[in-house]
Each structure stands twice: as C-alpha cells, then as structure tokens.
Amino acid sequence: MTDPIMPRTGAESNLPAITAEGSTPVAYKGLPVMTTERLAEAFGTDAVRIRQNHSKNGERFTEGVHFFKASGADLENLRVALGDSQISSKTRSLILWTERGAMNHAKILETPEAWQVYGKLVDTYFAVKDFAAAVEAKPRKNVTIRGTGISGALIRAVTDFPDKLRRQFPHLSDNAVQAAYSQMTGIAFGTPLIPLPVLTEQFCTTTDLAAELGITVQKLSRMEGFQALKVPANGETRLSKSEHSAKQVEQFYWNATGRAAVLALLGQGEGSC
Numbered sequence: 001m002t003d004p005i006m007p008r009t010g011a012e013s014n015l016p017a018i019t020a021e022g023s024t025p026v027a028y029k030g031l032p033v034m035t036t037e038r039l040a041e042a043f044g045t046d047a048v049r050i051r052q053n054h055s056k057n058g059e060r061f062t063e064g065v066h067f068f069k070a071s072g073a074d075l076e077n078l079r080v081a082l083g084d085s086q087i088s089s090k091t092r093s094l095i096l097w098t099e100r101g102a103m104n105h106a107k108i109l110e111t112p113e114a115w116q117v118y119g120k121l122v123d124t125y126f127a128v129k130d131f132a133a134a135v136e137a138k139p140r141k142n143v144t145i146r147g148t149g150i151s152g153a154l155i156r157a158v159t160d161f162p163d164k165l166r167r168q169f170p171h172l173s174d175n176a177v178q179a180a181y182s183q184m185t186g187i188a189f190g191t192p193l194i195p196l197p198v199l200t201e202q203f204c205t206t207t208d209l210a211a212e213l214g215i216t217v218q219k220l221s222r223m224e225g226f227q228a229l230k231v232p233a234n235g236e237t238r239l240s241k242s243e244h245s246a247k248q249v250e251q252f253y254w255n256a257t258g259r260a261a262v263l264a265l266l267g268q269g270e271g272s273c
Helices: 035-042 049-055 070-080 099-108 112-123 129-137 154-170 174-189 206-213 216-222 256-265
Strands: 027-028 031-035 067-071 093-097 235-241 248-254
Touching: 027 174, 031 035, 031 099, 035 049, 035 093, 035 112, 049 099, 049 216, 070 093, 093 099, 093 129, 129 256, 154 174, 174 235, 206 216, 248 256
Parallel strands: none
Antiparallel strands: 027 031, 031 093, 067 093, 235 248
C-alpha cells in the first residue's frame, strides 16, 4: 500500500470550515455528499492531496458506494445548488464523496485528528439526510447562514456541542441530543444543521403515571424495582426544566413498553399513555 499524504495540522484542520461556507449540505442520489474541496477543507489538507490519495488507493473506493461522479444534466443542477463553489464551466465531471468515502480517506490518513474530524462530520454534515434531500429536490433555493463574520469560537462551540452535552447529561437519548443540537444551531446560524427528530411513539412522564395511579410521584419513585425499569427499551431520557429552578435536568419519558412494565410492577392493567 502506498504511503498516505498526511493532512496539515493546527487550527486550520477544524471542521467548522465546512459548516461556515454558507450553504446546507447538498444531496446527490438521496445522500448527503461533499465535493473534494469541502472534504479537503474538513481534513485540513489540499484538494490535490485528496485526489492523490484516491488515485494511489483506487482499490479502496467504489463508485456508487464511496463516491459519485456527476456529469451532464446532474452536473448542471449541482452548479446551481453549489453556486457558492463556482464550479468551472470547463468541468465535465465532478467527484462527490459519500460518508463511506470520507471514512476511507480517514483510514488512509490514519491519524487521531483525521478520525476526530470524520466523527464530527458524521454527527453534523452527513447527519443532515432529510434536509439534504430537500436541497437536492430544490437546488435553486440555497439556505445561507445568518449574518457575516462568524467567529471561530462560535463554530467550535457548535461543533463540540453534542460531546459536551453528553458529558454533562450522560443518559440523554440520541433523540434528545439531536433535538437540542437542532435547536441550538437554529439559534446560532438562523437555520438548523440537522432536523428535529421524528417521534413515532407515545410517551408518558413519571408524573403522568403517578397521577393515573392516584399516588404521588415520590411514592412511585421510591417503589422497589421502579428505578431499574428506566432502561432504553422502556423509554428515553430527555432534557427538562427543573421544577424548583431554571436548570435543565434529565427526565425519563416512558414508552408503551415501559408504562406496561410500571403497571405490572404495581399489579395494574395495561391501558395507554
């Protein structure tokens, strides 16, 4: 195997260069994709080095899986969707990298920094599947980040937000983290970087269950075996405002399975939330 061309180091390797370009992720064939230039910027290297790594490790990349090659009418549509990228009129085909393609480039680079950037891309850029599909369907409607002169500190704060949130609230569900990140980026940039989660289940709080059973929340919470039921199969943990202060706290929300488990613990019937 040939030696990989390594990325530059330092602040320029930060992910924010991607999200601050002024447009939402662009989709191709229903998947969020990145141009070679954007991928290079994410990894803190040059586009020519991404192309060289691709060329020297061709056996690792399969068209339609790790990348797409857009041409003809598809390329013309992308010229509209990527207007800020100014695709040259002389360009006859354009390589677009998928999430799996970005992963292979991280493997070739094989540095902790490359894997850190790849992980952040998965959490942000490549997570925007629904929003990216909308951009693909309507390529003439670019969504721009509100304002100008976005600071590096703000971008870093947005990029690191999911990890910091999980460190502070380790029991949060993936849905809760996605919802918080969507709301926070919507405030920071004027448009969310990922959509709000779509919930298909009905949930109850412990307060709801206590009221239904005609007992206090304190009594229900102190029942033997109750706390052990708070597992992912029975519901999810979300952020909620504390009853006694303005602080955000973790609160468990019971799904139908969890609710049935609580009622079984008390010898009650099934019912519904």
